[in-house]
Amino acid sequence: MTRFRRRTCITLGIVILIVCSFMLALKSLRPETAAFGSPFGLGLLPEFQKVTVHQEKPSVKPNVKSEHRPQAEMLVSQKPDPVKMENLPPPNYNLHVFYYTWYGNPKFDGKYIHWNHELLKHWDAKIAGNYPTGKHNPPEDIGANFYPELGPYSSKDPSILEAHMKQIQSAAIGVLSLSWYPPQMNDDNGIPSDDLVPHVLDMAHKYGLKVNFHIEPYKDRDDVNLRDNIIYIVDKYGNHPAFYRYKTNTGKNVPMFYIYDSYITSPDKWANLFMPSGPQSIRNTPYDGIFVALLVEEKHKFDIKRSGFDGLYTYFATNGFTYGSSHQHWSSLKEFCDTNNLIFIPSVGPGYIDTSIRPWNFKNTRNRINGKYYETALNAALLVRPSIVSITSFNEWHEGTQIEAAVPKKNAQMKYEDYLPHKPNIYLEITRKWSAKYTKEREQWLV
Numbered sequence: 451m452t453r454f455r456r457r458t459c460i461t462l463g464i465v466i467l468i469v470c471s472f473m474l475a476l477k478s479l480r481p482e483t484a485a486f487g488s489p490f491g492l493g494l495l496p497e498f499q500k501v502t503v504h505q506e507k508p509s510v511k512p513n514v515k516s517e518h519r520p521q522a523e524m525l526v527s528q529k530p531d532p533v534k535m536e537n538l539p540p541p542n543y544n545l546h547v548f549y550y551t552w553y554g555n556p557k558f559d560g561k562y563i564h565w566n567h568e569l570l571k572h573w574d575a576k577i578a579g580n581y582p583t584g585k586h587n588p589p590e591d592i593g594a595n596f597y598p599e600l601g602p603y604s605s606k607d608p609s610i611l612e613a614h615m616k617q618i619q620s621a622a623i624g625v626l627s628l629s630w631y632p633p634q635m636n637d638d639n640g641i642p643s644d645d646l647v648p649h650v651l652d653m654a655h656k657y658g659l660k661v662n663f664h665i666e667p668y669k670d671r672d673d674v675n676l677r678d679n680i681i682y683i684v685d686k687y688g689n690h691p692a693f694y695r696y697k698t699n700t701g702k703n704v705p706m707f708y709i710y711d712s713y714i715t716s717p718d719k720w721a722n723l724f725m726p727s728g729p730q731s732i733r734n735t736p737y738d739g740i741f742v743a744l745l746v747e748e749k750h751k752f753d754i755k756r757s758g759f760d761g762l763y764t765y766f767a768t769n770g771f772t773y774g775s776s777h778q779h780w781s782s783l784k785e786f787c788d789t790n791n792l793i794f795i796p797s798v799g800p801g802y803i804d805t806s807i808r809p810w811n812f813k814n815t816r817n818r819i820n821g822k823y824y825e826t827a828l829n830a831a832l833l834v835r836p837s838i839v840s841i842t843s844f845n846e847w848h849e850g851t852q853i854e855a856a857v858p859k860k861n862a863q864m865k866y867e868d869y870l871p872h873k874p875n876i877y878l879e880i881t882r883k884w885s886a887k888y889t890k891e892r893e894q895w896l897v
Contacts (some may be wrong), residue, residue, distance in 0.1 A: 541658050542885045543624035543694075544892065546795075547853070548664055548765075548843040549614075550629045551605035551650060552640040555588070558604035564639050565602040567593030567848055572810045581809045590861050594847035595803045597866040599855035599874045605646060608653075615657040617854060618844060621878040622885035625694050626654060627664040627708055627840065632679050635668045651692040660694035667711040673723040673730050677737075680707065684737050696740045705739035708763060708840075712743040713750050717757040724758030733758075742795060745774040751786050761792045767799020767842040767851040768814050769827065777830035784834040796834065798827035799842040800877050803850035803867065820872060821880050824853075828884045835895050839888065841881065853877035 554563030565588040572578040586593040588602045603610045618626065631637065633644040647661075654661050663683055665676070684705055687693050695703035712720070722728040724741055732738055743759040745751055754762050762783070764774035773779055780796050787794035801818035804811055816823055831839050843851045850867070855874035859866045869876050 538619055539622040539882055539886070541619060541624035541660075542622050542889055543660060544838050545623050545841070545881075545885050545888065546625040546627045546662070546838060547618060547621075547623045547841040548629065548797075548846065549618075549626040549650075550843070550845050551643050551646045552629065552637060553603055553605045553845075554641070555602055555604045558606040559641075562588045562602060563604075563641060564848070565589075565592040565594075567639050567807050570808050572808075577810055586806070591863060592847075593807050595806045595850045595867045596847065596852065596856040597859040597868075598845075598847065598852075599857045605643065606649075608649070611649060611653045612656075614844070614854070615653045615659060617875070617878055619657040619659060620875070621853070621881035623659075623841070623844075623881060625660045625662060626650070626844070628661050629666055630663045630683075631666050631668050632675075632682070637666065647687060648690075651687060651690045655690070655692035659692065661692050662694040662706045662708070664708040664710060667714060672715060673719045673728075676709075677723055677730050677732055680705075680732060680739070681737050683707075684739075698740070705737075706742065707739060708742045708744075709759075710744055710765070712757075712759070713746055713753065717753045720757035720759065724760075726758075728758070740793065742793065745783070746772045748773045748779070750774075751783065755790050755792065759792070761787065761795060763795040763840055764797045765840075765842055766797065766802075767827075767849070768802040768816050769823075771802075771814055777827065780830060780834045784836065793838065794834070794836055795838045795840050796831040796836055797840045797842045798824065798831050799851045800824040800853055800880075801850060804848060806850075807848050818869075820869075821876055824877060824880055825884070828880075828888075832884075832888060832891060835891075853881060 552564050554561065555565070556562065566586050568585045569581070569583050571583065572581065592602050600610060600613060605611070628647070628650060630647070631642065631644065634642050636642045651661055665671075665679070688705065694706060696706040697703050720743075722730040723732055725731060726733040740760045741758075742761040742763050743750070743754045743757065744765055745754060745762040751762065762774075764772070764780075764783075766772055766775035768775055770776050774783070775797070780794075783796075784794045786792070800821070801823050802814060802816040805815065818824065828839075841853065843849075843853070845852050845854045847854075855878065856867075856869055857874050858868040858870055873879075
């Protein structure tokens with residue numbers, strides 16, 4: 451028995467020695483800057499390399515509308531002088547972020563807008579019956595799984611616009627891709643917001659930022675009225691110093707437009723507008739530009755080429771949700787674009803969760819993993835050497851894709867997701883780090 455115990459101890463000691471040696475070998479292969487367990491050997495900024503904490507899923511409780519006394523305040527449009535940029539990184543104009551101005555609160559709008567988003571029903575009545583309906587009831591209960599550091603703000607509030615521009619500039623992002631509806635039009639949960647564009651442009655200019663337009667699928671959008679709206683945008687905003695222009699290979703500086711849900715209009719209709727021979731063609735006119743289509747399915751790349759678009763983007767922050775949003779397809783999409791003289795713009799995001807407005811949609815949730823999900827997406831984007839990278843999003847709170855600062859919050863009804871154990875601005879810091887990396891790598895690609 452004693453001999454058996456001795457052999458057992460010796461064997462166990464050898465196994466432990468082998469395991470320890472193997473772990474040391476693995477550690478030596480890992481980049482020194484990488485956080486243990488991070489995908490692709492990617493680490494967060496040194497001060498943020500902490501272990502993942504489990505976050506409880508919030509519960510959504512629809513409430514009746516609350517009553518508030520409106521205190522209307524109006525923005526005053528002006529073109530402020532740019533602020534001095536000491537201690538701030540230079541803006542990277544090849545890095546675009548999708549930005550939304552559809553939020554409102556009682557002080558500036560007389561009521562809450564979008565923060566009181568309705569709970570959307572599942573299309574299958576049997577499934578829909580298992581989930582709550584109604585609207586959220588701000589300020590404690592908002593239509594988001596995270597809670598903004600600035601609270602349920604109004605996009606009309608000048609201090610909010612300034613705070614946003616500071617955050618965006620601190621992240622070394624150069625371009626806001628502004629969600630846009632034509633005058634007197636809006637999404638199902640909002641109000642018209644074209645009158646805010648001059649104020650966004652003014653504040654962006656103050657921080658050295660540029661603005662282009664992310665045209666939403668407004669009612670009855672087609673080639674004819676989109677042409678009219680492009681002319682409207684260029685005529686009204688094109689001379690503003692913050693209006694973004696893309697430098698083409700021929701040396702021209704032209705406007706750039708993202709066309710969301712472009713696939714719902716037929717390629718033949720788009721060809722009327724974007725092909726030089728089309729009856730509504732905008733090519734070789736003062737309103738010509740770079741027009742970027744949304745790719746969802748793989749077949750859309752052929753439709754986009756036939757339509758006469760100049761490029762494609764992927765928008766969605768959920769890796770695997772669509773063909774376009776799946777990182778594994780970006781290399782082949784970039785190759786297709788290079789072959790067909792198109793611009794490929796991959797869209798990266800910090801995560802995805804929209805169960806505050808789609809309580810049945812757990813399958814599309816993507817955990818942020820304390821920033822690692824975002825860094826993995828950024829790394830995947832840079833691997834294909836894109837001329838532009840887009841970020842989904844700065845402040846699309848309903849879908850949990852925001853990089854805007856968020857804070858922990860809980861009440862009797864729910865506990866919001868948060869960025870703990872990191873600071874409220876962790877995703878701005880990560881963006882700033884990768885913006886610098888992107889700039890450095892682009893310089894090498896162009897040599």
